[in-house]
Amino acid sequence: MLWNLYRYRLKRLVVNRTLIFWAAIFPIILGTFFGLCFSNISEKTEGMESMKIAVVDDGSNEYSESVKSFFKTMEEQGYVDIVTEDKSVAEKKLIKNRIKGIIHISDKISLEINENGMYQTILKSVIESFVQGQDVIMDTVRRHPDKMNEVVKALYSETDYNKEKSIAKGNMDPFSNYYFALFAMTCLFGATFGMTNTMEIQANQTDVAIRRNVSPTRKMTAVFTDFLAAMTVQMVVFVVVFFYMNIVMGIEFGDNYGYIMLAGLVGNMTGISYGYFIGVLVKAGENIKNGIVSATVLFMCFMSGLMIGDMKKLVEANVPIINRINPAALISDAFYSICVVDGMSTYVRAIVTLLILTVIFGTISVVMLRREKYADI
Amino acid sequence: MNNTSVIKVDNLVKRYKELVALDHFHLDIREGEVFGLLGPNGSGKSTTISCILGLLKYDKGTIEVFGEEMKPSSYELKRKIGVVPQNVAVFDELTVYENIDYFCGLYINDKNTRKQYVEDALKFVELEDFRKFYPKKLSGGLLRRLNIACGIAHKPKLIFMDEPTVAVDPQSRNKILEGIQELNRAGATIVYTSHYMEEVEKICTRIAIMDTGKNLAIGTTEELKAMIKTGETIQVEILDFDEKILEGILEGIRKLSNVYKAEYDDRHLIVQYTKGQRNLVTLLDFLKENEVAFGRVYSELPTLNDVFLEITGKELRDKN
Ligand SMILES: Nc1ncnc2c1ncn2[C@@H]1O[C@H](COP(=O)(O)OP(=O)(O)OP(=O)(O)O)[C@@H](O)[C@H]1O
Numbered sequence: 069m070l071w072n073l074y075r076y077r078l079k080r081l082v083v084n085r086t087l088i089f090w091a092a093i094f095p096i097i098l099g100t101f102f103g104l105c106f107s108n109i110s111e112k113t114e115g116m117e118s119m120k121i122a123v124v125d126d127g128s129n130e131y132s133e134s135v136k137s138f139f140k141t142m143e144e145q146g147y148v149d150i151v152t153e154d155k156s157v158a159e160k161k162l163i164k165n166r167i168k169g170i171i172h173i174s175d176k177i178s179l180e181i182n183e184n185g186m187y188q189t190i191l192k193s194v195i196e197s198f199v200q201g202q203d204v205i206m207d208t209v210r211r212h213p214d215k216m217n218e219v220v221k222a223l224y225s226e227t228d229y230n231k232e233k234s235i236a237k238g239n240m241d242p243f244s245n246y247y248f249a250l251f252a253m254t255c256l257f258g259a260t261f262g263m264t265n266t267m268e269i270q271a272n273q274t275d276v277a278i279r280r281n282v283s284p285t286r287k288m289t290a291v292f293t294d295f296l297a298a299m300t301v302q303m304v305v306f307v308v309v310f311f312y313m314n315i316v317m318g319i320e321f322g323d324n325y326g327y328i329m330l331a332g333l334v335g336n337m338t339g340i341s342y343g344y345f346i347g348v349l350v351k352a353g354e355n356i357k358n359g360i361v362s363a364t365v366l367f368m369c370f371m372s373g374l375m376i377g378d379m380k381k382l383v384e385a386n387v388p389i390i391n392r393i394n395p396a397a398l399i400s401d402a403f404y405s406i407c408v409v410d411g412m413s414t415y416v417r418a419i420v421t422l423l424i425l426t427v428i429f430g431t432i433s434v435v436m437l438r439r440e441k442y443a444d445i
Numbered sequence: 446m447n448n449t450s451v452i453k454v455d456n457l458v459k460r461y462k463e464l465v466a467l468d469h470f471h472l473d474i475r476e477g478e479v480f481g482l483l484g485p486n487g488s489g490k491s492t493t494i495s496c497i498l499g500l501l502k503y504d505k506g507t508i509e510v511f512g513e514e515m516k517p518s519s520y521e522l523k524r525k526i527g528v529v530p531q532n533v534a535v536f537d538e539l540t541v542y543e544n545i546d547y548f549c550g551l552y553i554n555d556k557n558t559r560k561q562y563v564e565d566a567l568k569f570v571e572l573e574d575f576r577k578f579y580p581k582k583l584s585g586g587l588l589r590r591l592n593i594a595c596g597i598a599h600k601p602k603l604i605f606m607d608e609p610t611v612a613v614d615p616q617s618r619n620k621i622l623e624g625i626q627e628l629n630r631a632g633a634t635i636v637y638t639s640h641y642m643e644e645v646e647k648i649c650t651r652i653a654i655m656d657t658g659k660n661l662a663i664g665t666t667e668e669l670k671a672m673i674k675t676g677e678t679i680q681v682e683i684l685d686f687d688e689k690i691l692e693g694i695l696e697g698i699r700k701l702s703n704v705y706k707a708e709y710d711d712r713h714l715i716v717q718y719t720k721g722q723r724n725l726v727t728l729l730d731f732l733k734e735n736e737v738a739f740g741r742v743y744s745e746l747p748t749l750n751d752v753f754l755e756i757t758g759k760e761l762r763d764k765n
């Protein structure tokens with residue numbers, strides 16, 4: 069019986085054109101659009117791959133020459149482009165964002181940056197690794213200058229392994245935030261499925277719900293199979309959208325597929341339960357509810373940078389709390405932290421918050437749905 | 446028909462805010478009946494059914510189904526009940542077969558039994574050739590039949606049908622009505638609502654006439670007709686007569702035995718009788734005596750509409 073409920077529910081959700089449009093087609097169209105737009109931009113701004121930096125040496129470090137030669141090697145290998153070694157020139161360029169950062173060689177090695185972004189994160193982790201491995205590196209530089217290349221490579225592969233998935237690939241898309249917001253949208257549009265499910269289980273909403281309510285099938289059994297069906301559709305949609313972006317549009321998201329899928333799963337759960345939440349709380353017709361779901365989901369995505377890439381940073385600077393609870397921001401955080409930087413703690417925090425939101429939405433929905441008789445039909 | 450009570454409703458009061466939809470409503474339906482709930486739009490037929498099914502909260506009263514209180518958790522009770530809602534309730538995304546299978550599956554777990562039941566239902570509503578069709582592709586009449594199939598496929602012992610023939614052509618309608626009688630012969634008790642009196646008269650063993658949430662009269666068609674003063678109505682087409690003697694003639698007719706009302710309208714004499722026999726002969730003799738030339742003569746027995754008219758003071762529905 070469960071199988072019957074599940075399988076027909078699945079068909080009910082999949083065959084509906086409106087639902088599938090919003091859930092699957094729309095994200096793919098938007099993703100294609102992003103992909104095409106951004107690939108043009110990327111071509112125009114060639115050279116973005118080797119990041120422009122400055123190396124400024126105040127001469128106080130006894131190994132400064134060795135350190136410099138390390139960065140020179142990096143430049144030779146095309147990872148960075150050392151624009152200047154002059155302090156004042158470098159500082160001006162940094163303010164104008166002409167360079168990503170200044171590496172200061174004094175008694176310590178430090179990084180000066182103007183804004184936080186993907187490149188800065190990469191730079192930071194390279195320097196951290198460098199500082200940690202300093203002794204070994206210095207030794208190599210002094211005694212086997214010919215081995216320098218290997219050291220640089222080793223350093224990179226190490227950072228690749230622990231810190232920066234993107235570095236080794238060397239072509240992490242600078243517009244990845246848009247794609248992460250797109251994934252967030254894909255997940256959250258699961259809300260339309262959740263909302264539809266609430267319509268068809270409450271006897272005061274639709275006629276098919278009347279049929280289901282007068283049957284001996286327990287309401288919570290129906291709610292459970294409905295949810296499972298919505299989850300299935302959403303997971304398939306997510307996987308399709310993800311690999312479409314990844315393989316067809318050729319956008320690099322790293323290879324941590326397990327965590328990516330987990331983020332998708334939790335994101336979908338939040339999306340669907342959000343739909344349930346709106347479905348049980350809002351007293352209005354189906355079209356109005358659909359409007360509310362779409363509008364709020366798009367607004368959440370807007371706040372997390374779907375339309376304006378810097379939106380999330382702006383929010384972070386002014387009302388950071390919104391980024392901590394906006395499901396769209398949390399979902400893109402989760403992706404960012406596994407695809408770009410290795411921010412396991414950010415990832416975990418995002419996932420846990422999403423789960424908490426799911427539980428809140430879910431509990432309210434179940435309490436409302438358990439109501440058995442209605443005041444009017 | 447026997448005397449086991451299947452549905453018992455006492456003193457049911459249901460308000461939608463200020464509007465009193467059911468006003469101390471009572472009902473007693475026995476096993477094996479085809480029970481008709483007859484009332485105009487908004488009289489509370491659907492509300493009654495929703496209350497009995499445990500979907501609606503009500504303000505006062507008791508409802509028993511198969512001798513038990515009907516609760517949303519009365520799963521065993523629900524298993525015995527089938528519902529054909531007033532509005533077509535099917536999934537547009539599922540085919541005819543899948544819809545029936547889905548709703549039947551809410552009641553019947555066993556796959557083979559269900560398969561058989563779905564086939565039976567398809568056959569019953571004659572939709573075998575349409576099994577792969579999606580509801581959007583069905584005509585109004587076929588859709589109604591699908592709606593019925595979804596409600597009865599699990600072979601319930603008690604079936605509620607809320608205006609199942611609305612917007613159905615006469616041929617399909619007759620099919621549906623015959624089907625209902627067939628279900629009844631197979632042992633199901635049926636509660637049938639309608640505002641088409643002909644239907645109710647044709648298939649129902651007992652009828653409750655309701656208006657503004659009240660049960661005004663209950664009984665078989667004959668019992669209901671016997672409750673009212675009106676008997677047959679005779680219409681006589683007048684070919685030629687002197688308008689001046691009209692009042693005299695009408696007066697004379699009113700004095701004939703059993704006449705309850707006599708009128709003249711558009712060259713027709715309309716005479717209503719309370720009861721009795723040989724009324725026609727007496728009337729025609731009277732007209733001959735008074736040298737009134739007449740043409741065609743019609744005699745009509747009272748309908749439920751007359752019953753309704755007399756009880757409520759209004760027509761059951763617009764003539765259509
Ligand atoms: N959800 C509701 N909210 C407010 N009033 C309602 C609601 N549902 C029904 N009513 C009112 O209650 C009364 C009874 O309605 P009900 O639907 O039971 O009538 P009905 O006999 O089934 O009519 P119909 O033949 O049109 O189906 C009507 O006056 C109707 O307007």
Ligand SMILES: [Mg+2]
Binds near residue numbers: 491531
């Ligand atoms: Mg009704």
